[in-house]
Amino acid sequence: MWSLFHKFGSPPWLYRLSGSILRWLLPITVIALVAGAVWGVLFTPPDFRQGNSYRIIYIHVPAAVVALAGYYVMAIAGAVSLIWRMKMADVAMRACAPIGAALTFIALVTGSIWGKPTWGTWWVWDARITSMLILFFLYLGVVALYEAYENKELAAKACAVLSLVGTVNIPIIYKSVDWWYSLHQPASIKFTGGTTIDPSMLYPLLLMIVAFYALFTCALLLNMRAEILQREQRTAWVRRLAAAGESD
């Protein structure tokens, strides 16, 4: 167990491992994404209230779910980096932030597009969208802090502290925004919570959520591999790799 943990700290080992994971995970991700999207768009019944516009949930909900989970992945990597001073955890944390920000952004944009036919406006201060917006800010804060430090090792430690503070705060933020919304909720727009979803709509949604998790993992690993190569560009193993012209 401990030796495995130490192996994770070794850049060449992690680079090779991620290469072999990606070789099968990447095709699976593409297949799952295409299958989920086709299933969700073509083979599910339209919603009796919203018609076909609800189908955007097959992107919106997975993006939102994985964006939130991504923040916790980032914070865990940050904790590992702080406690065990593992450089590869720095790399993982650094790789999480832009992916998470992108997913949050996708969730916001799709939410906004969904809002137009549903509520008749591009933006509504709904609890879920507001929480997502705050999560977007949290991600951007981590990116901004990382870029502000010149010493990248310290940048990673600072971001680790910030993302740990974020993990304590995110439940508070989500709960308080929920509560805030329920207090101010206009009676005409009642949408969150309580609605049941038909299994025929649910299964493709679950498939899409799994596919988005896989997509997140792929993006994370690809991002980490690029960062590892850049950090280790002067070492012998990267030079050998470059000389051989291999990709894994």
Added chain:
Amino acid sequence: MGAQPTPGGLLLEAEGLGLERGGRQLFSGIDLRVGQGDLVQIEGANGAGKTSLLRILAGLSRYGFSGAVSRHAPQLFLGHHSAVKGLLTPRENLAWHIAGEAEFSADEIDQALAAVGLYGYEDVPSHALSAGQHRRVNLARLYLSRAPLWLLDEPFTAIDRSGVADLEARLALHLAGGGSVLLTSHQLVAVPHPLLRLDLATGLLQ
């Protein structure tokens, strides 16, 4: 912190210290054992990493270096910055010193200030003092502290000739009493005490 010296009288041990900054290896393989009564001068050209090494030894730099440091005794670190607050008088600066070593009586503080040539300046706001006088306020801590190990970063800069002589005398007294001093300096240290030199370029201690 607060730990007792080891039976062998070791106050500070460092093994295999190395530091890389911006893709350049500043130093590597530095082994250091500081015992009671040792005077060590860290030598190296500008940018060789003298201050960085001292900060690693003091425990201020915790990331980005290789090797291990173990500290066995309370230490006093004086860095480039004097940590003197312009809004406080020299007396207040020492009485409420942020290093929090101990509580000193007014007499002890006044004596220390007199020893660094600041007699009569005890109650002047520090922003009215010169940079050299700020250094002296900071050096007054050497007359108050009971820490056996001193880490001094360029202690001789910005003080005049008599100040240098006073400081050297204080160092000699501390060493004679079984204390140890680790310092960085460009100039020769004229202390009547065996001097160990640590050359950062070669990592040799002699």
Added chain:
Amino acid sequence: MRVAGSAAFCARLLRRQLVLGLRRPVEIGNPLLFFAMVIALFPLGLGPAPDTLAAFAPGILWIVALLSNLLTSEGVFRSDFEDGSLEQLLLAPQPLYLSVLAYVLAQWLLTGFLLGLLSPLFALMLGLETGAIPALASSLLLGTAVLSLVGGIGAALTVGLRRGGMLISLLILPFYMPVLIFGSGAVQAALAGAPAGPYLALLGAMLCLAVALAPFAIAAGLRISVDA
């Protein structure tokens, strides 16, 4: 010479910070002046109709309090970082948790606490009903303490950076949002004739959590900043 206990050291540190603050009274007045000036912007922007102003007053007062706290938080560790005091604090044989708490407490006493005490004055300027004023003052007193602790985290993480001012707002404002929700909620509840107690209790719970955890994050942030 006596060895300093940690409680005595903290008291000494608190006194030092307060004396430093009081010797520059303008620095204490500035956030309050900022508060008054921004409050004055709202009638100019929203129009002077008393009804509109009174309706928006809880939100306005809380947002301005938040911004003024943000501006003062930024500088908590700045001068001590620049003159080397901070590295001495990190080397001190004292628990950093308590030292950091002393710093934040001093900062809060000189900003949030005064703001809470003076808030009834500003509330009257915006025509807030007098019945809601106790809720406003007490929510500000509790809430600004949370803001100071959370703001301290941002200050600690950015103190070593040359341009920390803008960055700290990006890092910290999202964490301020729950405090804003419950703080202005307390005042709105009082306006509506509902008890403000539950909101204050929630703010108190947040304060407890912040007191328990924020100093660790601040201490970690300071160690990273001093390392740079």
